[in-house]
Amino acid sequence: MRIFKQVPRILFGNGALERLPELLRPRTSENSYYVFVVDSVHANNAMIGRLPIGPNDIVELFDATAGEPSTKQVDALREKVVQLKKAKLPATVVGIGGGASMDVAKALSVMLTNEGSSTAYQGWDLVKNPAVFKVGVPTLAGSGAEASRTAVLMGVDRKFGINSDYSMFDAILLDSSLLAGVSNDQRFYSGMDCYIHCVESLQGTMINELARAYADRALKLCESVFVGNGNDDELMTASFMGGCSIVNSEVGVCHALSYGLSMELHYRHGFANCVVFDVLEDYYGDAVMQFREMLKRHKIVLPKNVTAKLPDEARERMIAMTLRMERPLTNALGNDWRSHMTRERILELYARM
Numbered sequence: 001m002r003i004f005k006q007v008p009r010i011l012f013g014n015g016a017l018e019r020l021p022e023l024l025r026p027r028t029s030e031n032s033y034y035v036f037v038v039d040s041v042h043a044n045n046a047m048i049g050r051l052p053i054g055p056n057d058i059v060e061l062f063d064a065t066a067g068e069p070s071t072k073q074v075d076a077l078r079e080k081v082v083q084l085k086k087a088k089l090p091a092t093v094v095g096i097g098g099g100a101s102m103d104v105a106k107a108l109s110v111m112l113t114n115e116g117s118s119t120a121y122q123g124w125d126l127v128k129n130p131a132v133f134k135v136g137v138p139t140l141a142g143s144g145a146e147a148s149r150t151a152v153l154m155g156v157d158r159k160f161g162i163n164s165d166y167s168m169f170d171a172i173l174l175d176s177s178l179l180a181g182v183s184n185d186q187r188f189y190s191g192m193d194c195y196i197h198c199v200e201s202l203q204g205t206m207i208n209e210l211a212r213a214y215a216d217r218a219l220k221l222c223e224s225v226f227v228g229n230g231n232d233d234e235l236m237t238a239s240f241m242g243g244c245s246i247v248n249s250e251v252g253v254c255h256a257l258s259y260g261l262s263m264e265l266h267y268r269h270g271f272a273n274c275v276v277f278d279v280l281e282d283y284y285g286d287a288v289m290q291f292r293e294m295l296k297r298h299k300i301v302l303p304k305n306v307t308a309k310l311p312d313e314a315r316e317r318m319i320a321m322t323l324r325m326e327r328p329l330t331n332a333l334g335n336d337w338r339s340h341m342t343r344e345r346i347l348e349l350y351a352r353m
């Protein structure tokens with residue numbers, strides 16, 4: 001049983017962005033500025049002009065196309081803020097974008113009040129001090145980063161989350177009109193991240209009734225969006241509820257394998273999950289069949305033989321990464337997961353992708 005923290009304040013609605021100032025902690029003489037971490041895809045669009053950016057605020061444009069956010073980037077950003085503001089803390093850190101930009105904002109808020117490198121906090125409940133107040137605004141739906149206690153970062157030799165109650169947003173603003181510019185493919189990949197979160201959570205051993213209720217509903221919303229013609233309010237809600245379900249359960253085999261792909265092939269998370277999920281019929285049979293139908297419906301063609309040209313060292317790193325995903329694998333396969341998920345089995349699954 002885990003203590004289940006949730007984001008305490010949520011503003012939901014198409015067009016809600018105008019009310020973002022209501023969610024921010026006011027600037028004071030001691031904490032006189034805000035830090036906005038904004039996905040650089042918004043650098044020149046109208047959305048950024050609608051943000052309550054003051055003359056002393058810091059706007060950090062995060063390029064989420066270049067790869068997964070890293071501990072190095074977070075450490076450098078913390079250093080930049082400390083230098084610019086002479087160690088004074090911001091009143092609020094705001095993360096605006098997909099899961100990557102929101103995770104950078106979450107990690108920054110933690111690192112502004114905790115010493116050392118962010119690599120030291122990758123793991124479960126390692127953060128010592130409360131973080132700076134933070135607000136999340138997704139402009140892409142699926143990751144559930146707006147709801148979760150995780151800030152996923154690429155570290156020195158592993159992709160791993162900072163998992164702490166302190167890395168959870170204090171408020172979020174869910175405005176589905178912000179999804180308008182997302183491409184069909186990206187919408188699908190990130191949406192499938194949510195779909196897969198729900199499947200892994202529902203079919204895992206760590207599920208409880210509370211997490212099941214969230215995952216069940218989020219899965220239905222994903223089906224409405226990707227099998228039917230559901231709208232962006234539904235997708236935004238699915239992402240949030242999928243994230244809530246993961247807070248109180250765990251991911252599974254797909255996530256355990258997809259981190260390796262992101263590490264070695266620099267695949268974005270949603271895309272990597274899709275490549276992996278397509279070969280997991282032994283674990284998530286019916287859901288994989290439905291996933292393939294959704295691929296067809298949305299005209300998404302996944303690449304084949306993606307690991308064929310990788311050197312042996314890369315394969316070894318991917319195996320090691322997968323074997324480190326103890327919680328997801330325990331959730332998916334039970335305490336005895338090591339007897340099934342051997343290095344040979346992992347290699348075989350990667351070879352099929």
Ligand code: NAD
Pocket residue numbers: 039040041063064065068069097098099100101103139140141142143144145146148149150151152178179180181182183186189190193243268269270
């Ligand atoms: P993302 O943040 O990686 O962004 C994917 C692409 O979409 C980027 O190129 C970005 O610029 C673009 N984009 C974002 N908003 C857009 C918009 N409105 N219009 C057009 N393009 C837009 O994608 P994601 O799927 O939201 O998140 C994946 C990331 O989140 C990964 O880094 C993953 O590790 C992390 N993640 C975190 C959690 C968590 O609980 N913290 C859970 C799952 C995934």
Ligand code: ZN
Pocket residue numbers: 143193197255269273
């Ligand atoms: Zn995910």
